[in-house]
Amino acid sequence: MSPSFVAVVGPAQEREREEGAAQLLRQLGARVKTLDLWEDAGELFSTEEEVARVVVVETGARPDLGSLVLRSLRKEARLEGVGTLLVIDHQQVARHDPASGFDDFILAPLVPAELYARVRAVEWRKSEFANEEQLKLGDIVIDRAAREVRRDGVPVVLTAREFELLVYLADSRGRVVSRSELLERVWGTGYEGGARTIDIHVTRIRSKLGPTLDLATFRGAGYRLGAPGGSR
Structure with missing residues (x-):
């Protein structure tokens, strides 16, 4: 299966080279749109076109420009959550900033x-899907059948209650879930403890899964896991 829709951003002389990313990706069967380094990222879209699944950035001999280009691209709301891949000349790799x-x-x-x-790997990490057995939220996969959670393919150990809480929030993603609802649906109506236990469990889940888990706190209201596709 070839990549579906890829955007390539870089100087014209880099983008259209026979051995450049745009030409190679077209040969691999991808639909490719190109953009100059400092053009408005909105130019990547027509009125009804889907969002690129991955943005490839080529900066030639200036890998230090990568972070500036990325910040410029992120100003386009439709690119929020889209995977990004930086092309670095092998002679310039020592200048690459991993951050x-x-x-x-x-x-x-x-x-x-x-x-x-x-x-494909970047596209997979950023993708989401849900079925009866599994939920995928970016690089996090929740396996209901096996009662397992993996991040970037690495198992993450959750307690039974942490797992049940994460699954309920994932099934409800995109809406704010109140603490009272979580107590009733995850802990059960017979639970006599207070809502503070939810805050403790959420803190532990965040600690184990890291900042890629888009789990927001709404003071006095509850918690919300990011909606599919990164919409709010």
Whole structure:
């Protein structure tokens, strides 16, 4: 399966090279849109077009520009939550800042098979799905049948109650769930403790799953797990 819709951002001379990301991705069967480094990211969209699944950024011999370009792209709300891949010349890799905000990077000259694999991996990490057995929220997979949680493929140990709380919030994602509802649906009507136990369990879940879990607190109201696709 080829990547579906990929945006490639970079100087024109980089984007349209035969061995550049745009041309290689087209050969791999992806629909590709290109954008100059400092163009408005809104140019990536037409009125009814889907959002790119991954944005590939090529900066040539200036990997230090990557973080600036990424900040500019993030101003476009439709790119929120979209995976990003930075292309770095192999001679410039020592200048790459791992805290630049990209989901992954790949070295140039580009190898088609590796580019394909990296784009697909970024797309997978950012994707979401739900069925009777599993829920996927970005890089977090909740396996209801096995009662397991994995982040980036690595198992995360949750207590039984933490797991049940996470599943209920995930099933309710996109709406604020009150503490009273959580007590009733997760702890049961016979539970005699207070709502403070929910706050403690949420803190533990956040600690174990990290900042990629989009779990927001609404003071005096409850908790909300981010809606599918990152919508609010």
